[in-house]
Amino acid sequence: MAFDIEMIKALYARFPERIAAARKVVNKPLTLTEKILYTHLAEGDATKAYGRGVDYVDFNPDRVAMQDATAQMALLQFMQAGRPKVAVPSTVHCDHLIQAKEGSRPDLSQAISGNKEVYDFLASVSDKYGIGFWKPGAGIIHQIVLENYAFPGGMMIGTDSHTVNAGGLGMVAIGVGGADACDVMAGLAWELKFPKLIGVKLTGKLNGWVSPKDVILKVAGILTVKGGTGAIVEYFGEGAVSMSATGKGTICNMGAEIGATTSTFGYDDSMDRYLRGTERADVADAANAIKEHLTGDPEVYANPELYFDQVIEINLDELEPYINGPFTPDLATPISKMKEAAAANGWPTKVEVGLIGSCTNSSYEDISRSVSLAKQVADKNLKAKAEFTITPGSELIRYTIERDGFIDVFNKIGAEVFSNACGPCIGMWARAGADKKEKTPLFTLLTATLPPARMATQILTRLLLRLN
Amino acid sequence: MAIAGDLTFNPLTDYLINENGEKVMLEAPTGDELPRNGFAVEDAGFQAPAEDGSGVQIAVSPTSDRLQLLAPFAAWEGVDLKGLKLLIKAKGKCTTDHISMAGPWLKFRGHLDNISNNMLIGAINFANDTANTVKNQLTGAYDAVPAVQRAYKAAGIGSIVVGDENYGEGSSREHAAMEPRHLGVRAVLVKSFARIHETNLKKQGMLALTFANKEDYNKILEDDVLDITGLTTFAPGQPLTVVLNHADGTSEEISVNHTYNAQQIEWFKAGGALNIIRAQVAQ
Numbered sequence: 001m002a003f004d005i006e007m008i009k010a011l012y013a014r015f016p017e018r019i020a021a022a023r024k025v026v027n028k029p030l031t032l033t034e035k036i037l038y039t040h041l042a043e044g045d046a047t048k049a050y051g052r053g054v055d056y057v058d059f060n061p062d063r064v065a066m067q068d069a070t071a072q073m074a075l076l077q078f079m080q081a082g083r084p085k086v087a088v089p090s091t092v093h094c095d096h097l098i099q100a101k102e103g104s105r106p107d108l109s110q111a112i113s114g115n116k117e118v119y120d121f122l123a124s125v126s127d128k129y130g131i132g133f134w135k136p137g138a139g140i141i142h143q144i145v146l147e148n149y150a151f152p153g154g155m156m157i158g159t160d161s162h163t164v165n166a167g168g169l170g171m172v173a174i175g176v177g178g179a180d181a182c183d184v185m186a187g188l189a190w191e192l193k194f195p196k197l198i199g200v201k202l203t204g205k206l207n208g209w210v211s212p213k214d215v216i217l218k219v220a221g222i223l224t225v226k227g228g229t230g231a232i233v234e235y236f237g238e239g240a241v242s243m244s245a246t247g248k249g250t251i252c253n254m255g256a257e258i259g260a261t262t263s264t265f266g267y268d269d270s271m272d273r274y275l276r277g278t279e280r281a282d283v284a285d286a287a288n289a290i291k292e293h294l295t296g297d298p299e300v301y302a303n304p305e306l307y308f309d310q311v312i313e314i315n316l317d318e319l320e321p322y323i324n325g326p327f328t329p330d331l332a333t334p335i336s337k338m339k340e341a342a343a344a345n346g347w348p349t350k351v352e353v354g355l356i357g358s359c360t361n362s363s364y365e366d367i368s369r370s371v372s373l374a375k376q377v378a379d380k381n382l383k384a385k386a387e388f389t390i391t392p393g394s395e396l397i398r399y400t401i402e403r404d405g406f407i408d409v410f411n412k413i414g415a416e417v418f419s420n421a422c423g424p425c426i427g428m429w430a431r432a433g434a435d436k437k438e439k440t441p442l443f444t445l446l447t448a449t450l451p452p453a454r455m456a457t458q459i460l461t462r463l464l465l466r467l468n
Numbered sequence: 469m470a471i472a473g474d475l476t477f478n479p480l481t482d483y484l485i486n487e488n489g490e491k492v493m494l495e496a497p498t499g500d501e502l503p504r505n506g507f508a509v510e511d512a513g514f515q516a517p518a519e520d521g522s523g524v525q526i527a528v529s530p531t532s533d534r535l536q537l538l539a540p541f542a543a544w545e546g547v548d549l550k551g552l553k554l555l556i557k558a559k560g561k562c563t564t565d566h567i568s569m570a571g572p573w574l575k576f577r578g579h580l581d582n583i584s585n586n587m588l589i590g591a592i593n594f595a596n597d598t599a600n601t602v603k604n605q606l607t608g609a610y611d612a613v614p615a616v617q618r619a620y621k622a623a624g625i626g627s628i629v630v631g632d633e634n635y636g637e638g639s640s641r642e643h644a645a646m647e648p649r650h651l652g653v654r655a656v657l658v659k660s661f662a663r664i665h666e667t668n669l670k671k672q673g674m675l676a677l678t679f680a681n682k683e684d685y686n687k688i689l690e691d692d693v694l695d696i697t698g699l700t701t702f703a704p705g706q707p708l709t710v711v712l713n714h715a716d717g718t719s720e721e722i723s724v725n726h727t728y729n730a731q732q733i734e735w736f737k738a739g740g741a742l743n744i745i746r747a748q749v750a751q
């Protein structure tokens with residue numbers, strides 16, 4: 001059974017009436033984004049249409065998620081509210097304070113001893129106020145949220161920019177600061193400037209070497225790092241429907257890199273499959289009962305230019321694998337042009353390390369695709385030229401891929417498995433070699449010139465192993 | 469790509485040379501969307517909260533340097549704020565990172581008093597074009613911003629921070645609003661605010677004010693003592709008045725604007741939004 005299923009059912013019960021009220025004031029067919037926003041107004045039923053990019057609006061999000069770094073002050077403040085429990089379902093995830101260094105087990109025990117007082121505080125405050133607590137080693141906040149808490153049509157806030165990952169299950173999930181999390185847990189409304197809407201129509205179907213990541217890399221190339229600012233990106237079309245829910249999550253996750261408020265997808269069979277696969281048939285059944293409210297209206301998707309502020313169309317049949325960077329995630333180069341681009345710009349081309357995993361692509365699908373490549377290394381008598389590291393997104397993923405023999409395949413080509421945490425992507429990575437200032441092309445290139453290191457290593461992660 | 473060790477390797481068209489010296493191509497990856505045998509896990513690492521948490525003790529050591537329980541901020545005293553020392557008139561860009569620096573300070577993010585030692589240390593003082601060097605009006609000596617502010621706090625004297633355009637841009641870091649509140653700054657008066665920081669100041673019970681006439685920024689001098697009047701009739705849309713008492717004995721009045729709505733004015737009066745919630749919960 002899903003967590004907080006009663007909350008989800010109560011929300012779905014309100015959906016038809018709230019959407020009817022929204023239709024009355026907006027007076028035209030609705031995008032999914034509008035349906036989610038208008039069903040979560042603090043005022044209840046909508047009484048007026050809000051100006052996109054203009055009006056500040058109070059919302060009541062359904063959930064709050066916090067990572068261990070930002071949770072500290074948010075919860076210290078929440079205690080000041082004097083409430084016996086949090087006002088909405090909330091969770092704490094210990095993932096940001098684990099440094100990747102010597103591999104999963106030693107890194108985890110190092111983190112647990114080094115951060116003991118923080119973990120003990122977070123565990124006790126969670127226990128007291130009705131907050132779900134995910135211990136160090138359980139996994140990365142966004143992966144845990146996708147596996148356990150995200151649900152179609154929901155609205156959540158999280159104290160991390162990659163909270164947006166939950167859009168893969170049809171949510172409006174937004175990254176915020178600790179003060180916002182504190183307010184919502186304390187029972188205050190949460191204010192957001194009503195966003196502009198960008199529609200991305202995906203035609204065709206992904207195949208071969210092209211993955212969902214290439215979709216967002218392409219979008220990033222079109223919109224640039226600021227092009228999504230103040231906007232929610234809504235994906236639709238046959239290409240969206242044919243993609244897995246975790247693939248959708250990957251696209252939404254990296255929407256943060258274009259500055260988008262968040263990204264989302266309409267409810268479809270892939271979400272139904274993923275919900276059932278993660279033991280949430282109850283959520284899938286409830287969603288199926290109000291399916292038409294959990295996606296954009298057909299008129300919107302038929303003539304998107306009438307309803308979105310900007311529309312982008314991408315044909316997945318023609319999409320090439322992309323590599324983005326260096327320095328900035330919006331510099332998108334199709335793989336067929338990489339030789340020229342690298343030569344023209346003098347980019348170093350040696351790949352030192354491949355990172356598989358992170359919150360962006362550690363789904364079972366991503367890792368099984370990587371395994372199919374890793375197997376070929378042995379079968380074709382090849383030798384991997386670069387190091388590999390694996391960072392599973394959650395213990396659920398790690399346990400399952402170990403059971404299915406994937407870790408063995410990676411070990412055979414010399415890969416190292418890190419803790420189920422953020423380590424390498426947020427600069428929490430004490431990499432041998434990095435200290436020696438050896439010529440590690442992209443790594444040094446990126447970290448030396450683009451502070452903070454967090455951004456650089458995130459880009460590195462995503463561009464180096466974008467093919468996994 | 470990591471297999472090839474080369475960023476320009478295009479698996480759609482390029483060969484690799486294997487250990488036997490043969491040319492081989494990689495086949496496109498294939499995978500399963502979901503595990504055929506379902507997901508499995510022994511210990512997912514989840515701790516469910518107590519059904520009734522009222523007896524649970526919060527684990528924070530009084531000697532910790534990383535965590536500190538908070539005490540409620542004091543309510544407004546009900547009268548105009550008079551005799552506020554100018555702590556700093558910041559010149560140019562003053563982001564949340566200038567107000568509450570990140571980097572090594574982040575380890576104190578759960579300890580308000582410790583992290584307050586980074587308060588405004590990145591802001592440039594207009595009087596000497598230097599960061600983290602401001603005049604202590606009580607002694608005339610120059611010192612670090614947090615040290616001077618702690619001296620005012622110890623003496624029971626309020627202070628004010630003055631800033632330029634888009635003050636507090638950057639992150640939504642709440643510490644940038646909590647630190648000045650904790651150390652006894654009463655008001656932040658700027659040419660313009662980044663909205664999120666402005667809201668965070670309001671939530672903490674601070675006065676976030678803007679110059680009605682931006683040129684008035686230039687009237688504020690290093691040794692000024694400021695009064696904020698009109699607070700007893702504080703209302704949405706109504707400007708307040710700031711009196712600049714200069715060191716030479718002269719004074720002038722300027723008009724300042726604010727964006728507080730009725731609810732936010734209650735936050736100010738109660739000393740912070742959480743104080744209101746606590747009062748409501750207690751009823």
